[in-house]
Amino acid sequence: MSFSSLYRVLFKRNSVFVGTVLASAFVFQASFDTAVTKWYENHNKGKLWKDVKLQLQEGGDDDEDEDEDDE
């Protein structure tokens, strides 16, 4: 895509320009959130609750299922 067609398609009309910016802000935020969460979970692997929960279930679920409401 040459610069002239890029200009003609995206930047020439302000409504299209602002619309593109706002629409891509949503896409950017979703992908940024996913990327950061992925990195964080990868960085803290083994320390997160979902991993610990699996370990506890393997070790014996005597700690689980005790929280029945007994009023």
Add this chain to the structure above:
Amino acid sequence: MLSLRSSLKTSLKCLAPSTRMLSSSSVAAKSTYRTPNFGDSLRENNDPDKSRSYAYFMVGSLGLLSSAGAKSTVDSFVSSMCASADVLAMAKVEVSLAAIPEGKNVVVKWQGKPVFIRHRTAAEVQEANEVQMSALKDPQTDADRTKDPQWLIMLGICTHLGCVPIGESGDFGGWFCPCHGSHYDISGRIRKGPAPLNLEIPTYEFEEDGQKLIVG
């Protein structure tokens, strides 16, 4: 736009007063100021679309980042008004209905209030349906008060002054409030005494083919 730009170049170079009117304002044309020659400083073979696209891209990227930041700021303020997870966890109560035999009352606590659950017999359902609307202080059919006529689920708080009525007592075979003597029938409707309204029905759902009750 390209032709305008190249005409700008030529106009800067020749500086003829007649071609100097670039802006829409006519004041510029009337000015006696002689614009210096910028021709030497202007780049040859400059692609105006490239530099312009670059500038617009930078402006747009800044707009993108700031609108994403503004959105997440607003998000965090709005989500701080949501109920927190511990509140949501306390907001519902699950009851296994299989453990309640027919003709028995069970009281569970939901949001600090007692909830009466009665597994009604067929005779009791019939009795509740036979009551004339004209005999009621707060007319409500039994079908309005139950989702499944077998199960009567209601808040165990007397509508008079908030005592907890006693089950399976009173003149109408339902509940009796010991504080001021309100009698409720087997559908929890007020029949006698000072209470103005029927016992309140909370929102509830049956799940797992009616084996489980979720109040809230």
